[in-house]
Amino acid sequence: MEQLFLTTIHMSILSCFVILVILITRLLLSRAPKIFSYVLWSVVFIRLICPFQPESAISLIPKQLTSKQTENVVFHIGKSITSPKALPSKTVTQTNLSSTPLSNNGNNFISSSSILAAIWLSGIICLLFYYGITFYRLQKRISTAISCCDNIYEADNIATPFVLGYFKPRIYIPYNLTDDERNYMICHEQVHIKRKDYLFKSIAFFITCIHWFNPLVWVSFFLMSHDMEMSCDEQVIKQLGSGIKKSYTTSLLSIATKPYQGNQLPISFGSGSIKKRIENILHYKKLPMQVSLLLVVLCFGISFCLLTNKNTVDAKNPLNVLQSQTSTDHLTKTSDTSAKIKAKKIQAFADKWATAFTSRNATALYKLTYNKKDFSKWDMVTEYEKGKYSFGWSSPWPWDPDYITVIKGNIIYIYYYAKVSDPHVTVWKETVKITEKKNKLYGDHIKTSYFDEISSKKEFNQAYKIQSKYYFPDYKKLEYTKIIQERANQKLSDDFSFYSNYKSPETAAQYILNLSGGNSTIQSQKGNEAIIKYSFKDGTSIKIPMYQPEKIGKDGIWVVKNK
Structure with missing residues (x-):
């Protein structure tokens, strides 16, 4: 659910740009038939629900919004290299390091993204629950409606006409309408049914519920609803002729001033902004064929540019285009490498570096280092002969190439898990700066932090917090x-x-x-599980879940519980 929430956030942020473009286009098309702006709103809702889009050279979407410039966390599984003093065990795999979510304030083991994901899901459930209750009340209200003909029903306890139903949509109109009002409203609702507006609006509403936290999405939904109603009015005028404008607007005004009955669904075709609808009807004119075709082409072009992402290869560079058509190997050699290919290249370098580190391969590290004159200054490097180096020590050491890399721009953070045969695990965090020279990556060791004595919450986060989660040895x-x-x-x-x-x-x-320098107390204990509150010297605290994995009771050992 957490990953789904993060994907939704990314789509919502990207869609904000699309919404702003549609709002500007809608303003420019204020005198055009509303069917064009109504159709353009579909682009927004497609963007909001579809995480993957095709690429094109003419996309309006900025590369910054589509390229993943956020942190990339990669779990590496490599060969096991057994330490001479290591405790016999199985090869370390990805499951050896389980994540235990922890809140940012340190009060419980739930990550901030998990909390936000739970709030997000709760919001969706609340909105759908509200929809369900409203739907039930409306069904109850129209249960006494009388069938006039076909799918048209009259009810004496509704104020405005609407369409209800998905597979067999019905038109519900208020009782005691005049003949003109009745004919106009039925014609209006039939246009909705013919165009399947009831389906599109329902889908748009449920998509809005998913993105309930984004106010621009709600603005889009309501403006789309207004454009839908106004385009429907225009279609009625087109069918029945411009001569009915006055009587049609009078009917709209008459129905809008009736007492509100409540219990209307969010997806019902309500009266909308009556003032704007009347103004739009009075100003509506059928466009010449040439102008209509021009607007169709314009809307199609805008939709295409907003529904596609920028090409990962610069289309303006013929060399890049040629190489993108040959092979990935050629693509990676271009000077304008895409963000995705570049990320893979950096990750491959990080893997080489970490593997050389864990295997204590001084020669490999030296070759990967950019400032080779500083290589002997590393805290783990010893120059035993001129130009010959040894690296590392026997214990503690992250002998198994089991590590986590985090890439931020040109900086790599590598989390190693150093082990001793006691057994015990300590986190080491290495910082490496990347330099590119002649299309080849090199690195410079900045520092290695050893978290063998964690005396503050800041150090605790540095050791175990990777993005929004905490990772502990299992x-x-x-x-x-x-x-x-x-x-x-x-x-x-x-x-x-x-x-x-x-x-x-x-x-x-x-x-x-x-942990060092603080104190821990049992906050709660039940059976073989307990919650420990550990307080640092600075007054901050964390709650740590513990359990007995082998034996329950006073003789059983306790370890950190990974959820």
Whole structure:
């Protein structure tokens, strides 16, 4: 649901640009028949519901809105390289690191995006519930309606005509209308049915419910409804002739001034803005064929430009066009590489760098480094001979090439999970700056942060927060819990006394997550699960879910619970 919410947010932001273009176009077409602006609103709702669009060279959508410039989090699964001192275990896979959502304020393990996604879903449910209640009340109100002919029904407790139903739409009109009012309103509603307006408006309403948080979407829905009504009025005038304008507007005004009965559906064809409808009817004139064709072409062109994204390859550069038609290999060599290809290129470099790091391959790291004269200054590099280097140490070390990379522009953040045979895991975070030279990527090691003693909430976030989620080592999936339980059960010497840290949820949370300087208390405990409140020195706190994976009771060890 979280990913769906984020995708919806992206589509909603992109659609804001489309809405603004349609609003400007609508203003320019204020004297044109409303059918054109009505049709253009469909572009907005297609954009709001469809995450994928074709590409074209003439798209009006800015590249910044369609290219994913946000952080890219990539989980890398590589070969297992076993440390000589490492605890025997299975190859680390993606499931070895499970994510536990945590709120930004540190009060519970729910990410901010999860909270927002829940609020978003609640809003949709509330709107649909409101629609359902209104639909039920309206059905109850018209249950006594009398059939006049075919699909036309008269009811004495409604104020305005409307169409109701999807598969067999019915027209409901108020009782005691004059003959003119009755004929005009039936003709008006029949146009709605013929054009399938009732289906389009229903779909548009449900799409609006999905994007309920975006005020521009609501503006689009209501303006689309007004344009729908006015274009329908124009069609009635076109069918019955311009001579009925006065009597038709009088009928609209008469019906609009009737007492409001309530319980009208959001998707019903209401009276809309009567003043604007009357003004539009009085100013409506049938356009010459040439002008109509010109407007059709204009609307088609605008729709095409708004329903497509910019080409990822610069169409103005013939070399790029030629290379895009040959192969991806040629495309990656162009100077104007697309954002998507560039991201893949950077990710491939990040993988090479991280693999060289975890395998302690000094030669590979040296080749990947841009400022080679600074290579010997790294905190893990030793120059044992002129021009010959060694890198890293034996323990703790992220021997398994199991890491997470985060790419922000030309900066790569790599999260390594250093292990010792106790067993225990510590997060290392390396910062690498990317430089491109002659179409080849190089990197410079900026720093490595070691989170073996986390004494503040800021450090906690730096160690475990990746985008909107928190990622912790899963001791159960790493197969650490069995051996920890076995050793904790034994009468161990002082050298192994730290296994007693796992005997209570307070000390286990502090030890596993490398927390230092604060204090932890049990907030709640039930069976083999507990919630620990850990308070840092600065007064901030977090709640940590713990559980007993092997044995329940006073002899069972405790580890962090990953949801």
